[in-house]
Amino acid sequence: MHIGLQHYLAVSMLLFCLGLLGVILRRNLLVIYMSLELMLNAANLALVSFSRFNNKLDGQVLVFFIITVAAAEVAVGLALIVALYRKRQSAHVEDLTSMKL
């Protein structure tokens, strides 16, 4: 058996779904956020492997942008979580239900 694109993609998809599970099942906002990073990384892996097998570099450029944007997003997101923690003394999703119905 030769390692081909499919194998890389399978890994990427598995990773993506792992991230998804983390988002759904974990309650700590920070861990949820890490799971989201996992999902983004899965997309990066898919792009890089496609880039290799398509013989085009555009995918890698896109990965570069994704990493940059993710960094910005993480910065804002963590600031937000910190601000919330200061206000509410909690980083658990169950404690954030003042608005509903």
Next chain:
Amino acid sequence: MEAINNLISGGGVEDVLFNVFAALTLLCGVLVIANPFSRSPVTSAMFLVLTIISMSGLFVLLHAFFLAAVQILVYAGAVMVLFLFVIMLLDLKEEARRNIKFFWLIGGLVSVGSIFAIFIKSLTHNYFEEFASSSKLPSPKLEGDTVALGKLLFTQYTLPFEIVSVLLLVAMVGVILLSKKKLE
């Protein structure tokens, strides 16, 4: 003996390395979201760092050298350190083992499982097999090194590059606004 021969002759090293890195990536990924031994965010963060590092190994296998470096420098080096800082700052305790609602667990597993099934099913779809078998690993004409990426980035993708700079500015302003200790 035969195995070693295979390994030396037919690109087998890459295959082995792929298996190793892929397994590492996935294993650490699992440990990020569900660690049987610790539910502390710090453990999750550390395993995420490991995931990222092993993934950069995969990047190297795919000849994306620049991104492999960026992955380690930016992701593992900067982003994850940020995470760890925040975790320390907030002094987060271990996530209490609240009793998991069975309904959510099953529902979540089923829906994510079905998404995964659809993913894999589309991977093995007829078109794709053809595509994958016809294009065996091509010899890399384009190496994902700094020069090649830089050229593309500053010709074809100048505009998004500039927009991302605005985005970073916004993020900076946003972070300051959200975390400034005192706003009179």
Next chain:
Amino acid sequence: MNMSLIGLEISVIGLGLVLMLADLFMPAERRKFVGYAGIAALGAMLLFSFADVGTCSIAGTAFNGSFINDGISLFFKRFFILAAILVLFIAAEFSDRFAVGSVAEYYSLVVFALAGMLFAASANDFVMLFVSIELITITFYVLVSFQRSKLASLEAGVKYLILGALSSSFMIFGIALIWGTTGELNFTKLAAVAPQFETSKIFLLGVLLVLVGLGFKIAAFPFQIWAPDVYQGAPTPTTAFLAIGSKAAGFVLLLRFLFTAVPSVTMHWGKLLIILSGITILYGNLCALPQRNIKRLLGYSSIAHAGYLLLGVAALNAAGQTAILYYLAGYLFTVLAAFLVIALVLRHLDTDDISGLAGLGQRSPLLAATMTISMVSLAGIPPLAGFFGKFLLLKSVVEAAQATGNQGYYCLVFTALAGVVMSLYYYFGVVRMIYWSKEPSDMSPIALSPAAKLTAWICIMGIFWLGLFPNSVLVLAGEAAKALGK
């Protein structure tokens, strides 16, 4: 490559920087004027985009086809600038609720979000799509949680952040799959090769995942769940901008993606779009029925309106696209009118309960009239803008039904009309509260600044103009829709 095509975007970003810096040199109590200066500059840009002398209105592409200026992008750019102007007016009225040191930042963030929307209007490849949508979204994370002394604002911010990042992940994975199978990032080039991938499941998977991301932006079923909470918690000017700017940006990208990038796939998805549109309409209207919180109510109603707008997408014809543009134009004035009133009346109250509007008929006849006209237009009663937009959308669906013989379209028309009837109940509940409520607690007259009066009048005029003389905007919208091809 004609760099002057992005003149408008460059000036908007420049304006954002200037506003941010202006904060340093202005005494705290005069920062309201930073907003007015921003409004004036944006107004100048709006006029400039209509004048023939400007090059920003020239059609063409730049940056190897990744940036495109055509009818639809120009239409949406004007739309976004107008929306930003009105939002800045609302923000200026609302600014006393922000921490003093951060008012100018708020204005500049609004302007940066506007820049993101302008880029979105011109995006012609996936990189631009991703980057511009992220610029908008990340700016909105900050804008939503801007009142960080209020828990609701932060909570809304976190909800928007997590779900937004989730949808981004789906979208980026979809982009990866599309690019991987076709090898094209550019929409125009993709359209040429897409037909041969129509049977590839992995390609279709990619298209669907991109739709997930865009569906989140426009709050369409099943990705509508965030809207009410975020609308409720966010500061009112942000909610207004979210309701109109962010949603319209989602729609322009959706239109581009569906009709320029993958038209051959879209043409098979009439049924899917019909179902999504119908459920979105019903969900929004049904949930709004028992709602007492006015901002939340508008959140649900915005879901319903996303459903109405999807009618035009589901019709899969030029008439539908024209109708979307027209409807959005009407929606702009209508929604901003409503949020203007909410911002002015409820800013000193702790709750957003509908009862806060009680006695408005006596407290401020102008605001009462503005809110009433807005509600009546949202309910789709002639001769206001809302009616005409709905009429156009329904008409395009009926046309589609005739052209394709798909009975589902008739069901969709029925659903939409049923939704309209339901919506009367809660829209007129608001009107009733304004004029016919028993013993309002506070009967003090509301003093209005000249700027607030001006904004109210602009909105009223816009609603009436679009309802009574639809031809002018319709021609623009028709021209714009031509740019999409099919």
Next chain:
Amino acid sequence: MKNEILPWLILFLPLFSAAAITLFTLRRKTVSSLISISAVVTGFVLTCLFLSANTFHPTVTETTVNWLTIGNLSIDFGLKLDALSLMMMLIVTGVGGAIHIYSYGYMHDDRSMARFFACMSLFTFSMLGIVLANNFVMMFIFWELVGVSSYLLIGFWFEKPSAGDAAKKAFITNRLGDFGFLLGILMVWSLLGSLNFGALNSIVTANSAALGCGATLAGLLIFCGAMGKSAQFPLHVWLPDAMEGPTPVSALIHAATMVAAGVYMLCRTFFLFEHSPEALHVIAYIGGFTALLAALMAIQQNDIKRIIAYSTLSQLGYMVMAVGLSGPTTAMFHLTTHAFFKALLFLSAGSVIIGMHHEQNIWQMGNLRKKMPLTFLTFFIGALALCGVPPFSGFYSKDAILALALEEKNYLLFGVALFVAALTTFYTFRLFFVVFFGQEKSKEASHAHESPLVITLPLVALAVLSVVGGFIGVTNFYGSQFGAKHASLTVMEQFTHPFHDVFPMACGIGAVVVGLFLAFKFYKNAATDPLPAKLGALARWMANRFYFDELYEATVIRFHDLLAQSSDWFDRWIIEGACIGLIRGGTDLSGRALRLVQTGNLQTYAFLFVFGVALLLYFVLVK
């Protein structure tokens, strides 16, 4: 030139007046009312001028301005001037003008009189728009405007919660009908490709199968609109409640505007219905049923305005039935005469209400003919016209409907119409006797006084019209459009024409006589002997003398009571409660259930999001 301008002027005058009042003179009652009154009256004068300029021979003309073009559909803002619209304009401006003048007296002490007149002007404008519209879109727009302005007027006294509820009810019930109307319009447009009445007419005439099998459905959907506005069963529930508005508003809604709009629309688009006998059948039976139901309900009412309101419902049933029997001329004829005498009745009732210091219960009145002689006289004329006593106007139009039913060989509806005619006379004169005869039953009744001139003058004018409305050539006018058989008769021939069809006329008069007799028997007595105790003392004597009466009491009247009560019950619980309530409650409940999804918990949201993605992928990729 003059001809081009005049209709536009007539249409927009009330709008200008509404705008002027809202913008400038909201604080000045007298000026506002004068502006509003003069706008309508000028409209009336201009309409007359326009007619005389055309030598009273309306030819179909249209003046249009292109309003917008969408694809291949071009929608005009156009006015259609033919016999139908011109006559209707006369009614709207003429009767409306009388009501406006009357309102000046009636509303004089109300502090929001200016707002009242602004709304009245808006209402008139909307109605004129419906009348003059030359295409469906424009008609629909004005149709909705009528809805909105009626909402404003019915809820005019918004301090009363019941007024607010009534306004909302009227609006939502109407919208329910409009829902069907809009669907119908879209359907007609999708089948025929045009929305202009003239163009549609020529398409349908050229190819009667153009509508194909959709004719019935389209017709019925359009009829839904009329059902809402003209308050036909089962959407009639709003009309009696609409009495919460001031009396002139009731008069305007019931006589000249709103409810007439539905019938007018049916006649305007009659060319569509001609090709669908099934739709016409449904319309006829719904009309007949409404007429019967409303008449039965009227018998049990005690509020003076409500009795007249139910009579409107019943008369509207007649009109709709006439349309359903393919007689648009007859329907419009009855609409015209009804406009005269119903406005007269309402305004007279208003005069009584003023005289009684806003007491509306008829059992508190009595013997008012001495106190309010002029009102008594005009009410009497209105009542006679309503019942169809020759030679009052109602007689001619009702007779025409009876003849039409017979001609169409629809004996069931003929019977219903006859029965309703008898009932009409019965409840009208019940009201009449109780209010104007007998003894004063309250202090207010003994202190009642005649109303001022500004109120009685419109009464007199309307009374004259109610008398002569039947034979001044109304049918001629409409006949020129629809080609009725009585077209081009002289006034004298008109005066005597019913005598050509002796049988229906005799039946009609017979029904009136029976109704009158019964009313006289019961309520002449009830007025003099209202107390049951006294009745008990005279019981044996009564039993001997009025043996038949008791029989009636035991059978007919009991049956009536039962029927009236049960139909009231049916109305309240089955129609409003079960049908409308069930739909509303069901919607409400599902709304409440659905929003339970919005738990506010981010985790749930994320789960639902992912679940949504899974569904979407499954739906597209697997299924």
